[in-house]
Amino acid sequence: MSDSAPWWSDFFKGPWLDVQRAHDDAERTSAEADFIERVLKLRPGAMVLDVPCGTGRLSLQLATRGYQLSGVDVTPALLEDARRVSRERGLAVTWREGDMRDLPWVGVFDAVFCWWGSFGYFDEEGDRAFLAAAAKSLLPGGRLLLDTHVVETLLPKFRPRDWSQEGEVVLLQDRRWDLERGRIDATWTAVRQGEQHVSHSSIRVYTYRELASLLDEAGFTIEQAYGGLGGEPFAVGSPRLHLVARKRTRS
Template sequence: MPLDPEAFDVEGTFEVSDYHYFYDPLLTEERSEQEVALIWRLLGLQPEVPVLDLACGYGRIANRLAARGCRVSGLDQSVAFLAQARAEAGQRGLAVDYRQGDMRSLPAEWTGRFAAVLSWFTSFGYFSDEENHQVLAEIARVLQPGGRLLLDLQNRERLLRESQRTRVLERDGAWQIDQLRYDVLSGRLHTRRVILRDGRQRETHFFVRLLTLPELADWLRQAGFSRVEAYDEAGAPFSLESRRLLTVATR
């Protein structure tokens, strides 16, 4: 049965084996440590600060924050990724509260629990606009007054300016081929992904809502955040030339 071109294939997009195969060479130990250092600085973290890593995946960031002394919780929809996150935390002697769940409806007992919430590596914008607004409202609910949210997103302006219709990753004879389509009415970047690996071919589809900084700042204020700051991938002031858009929003 063909994939619905407008549906987000969550299971296919985040299939664990292929995800690690193609992304692990990019998400090196050095890069992960640099990103954690930037997160630490932008959020002003300290040991014992309660932090939520939203869409935490396999714990690449959450476990490193816990190793620095934060009291970390992580939420993700993938049971397989969470099993890996828990296994690594156990091997390193780290206490991280990993939960399987939906970011549109966070646990009731988390209300006002966190001093900081992190959404890293383009983990926001996977739903309808109404549901994306609900995600921000849920984040605001679980933050303490004065708590901060760090969102790491693609810079829409640069991405569209330099966009290619096809992106290809090749590793040891295996291929990940992305065909991109931007929908001007919905603001979504759709990706049809074909993976050729180990003599098999599979296809998946996903999308992400691309936001300008003014639009994102407006969404954040509607969700109850007061101050919004914007940075690039190195933590310098954001500009149209930035590769990433990192926003720090204060509740």
């Protein structure tokens, strides 16, 4: 990867593909799809955009329920998985390789969701561009669901060093919270069958208020903030933020 290339352009490869695939757990996917379906108040046959879609596990699950899904991701290997599974299951999902900041649709979707902490990869200009693209893609009154971390979810439990296991991959993470930039820079060491793969990430972490301001600028009104899949209200220390916002209609 060149010095000028963004970190995420070279991140999702090697062991990280296995980490992504380890999340394709049927029970977990079904529970998350239940939540998405409920909080977005999807009507039968609704047009839904999953961005970034990764392996397409949520798009595929929602497609089995009769919704019309489109998925966008920048990583070809993940889209190959998505296309293969949709062919095997006979599901008509539209897959598109592309940047989430530059979505081609105008006024097409009833709902857009951004799952698994993908918001914040860019600088603030890039995050604004994504929200603007999502708003442009939605019909008036359409809903956006963001699944993300904010300062209020991370600060109470922040640890500079941690590890976890995803399938056959052990992940070691060294984090640095840059307070001036509002970003968490991390070095990830993925260990699989004795082999190590080192990669780096940098995530912009907003406060709830900062995120609400960005959504307002993009033409959204927040409807509800959840702290988990059980529908509990968001609060300081919640595991994650699931934020539902509605595109304002022009008077």
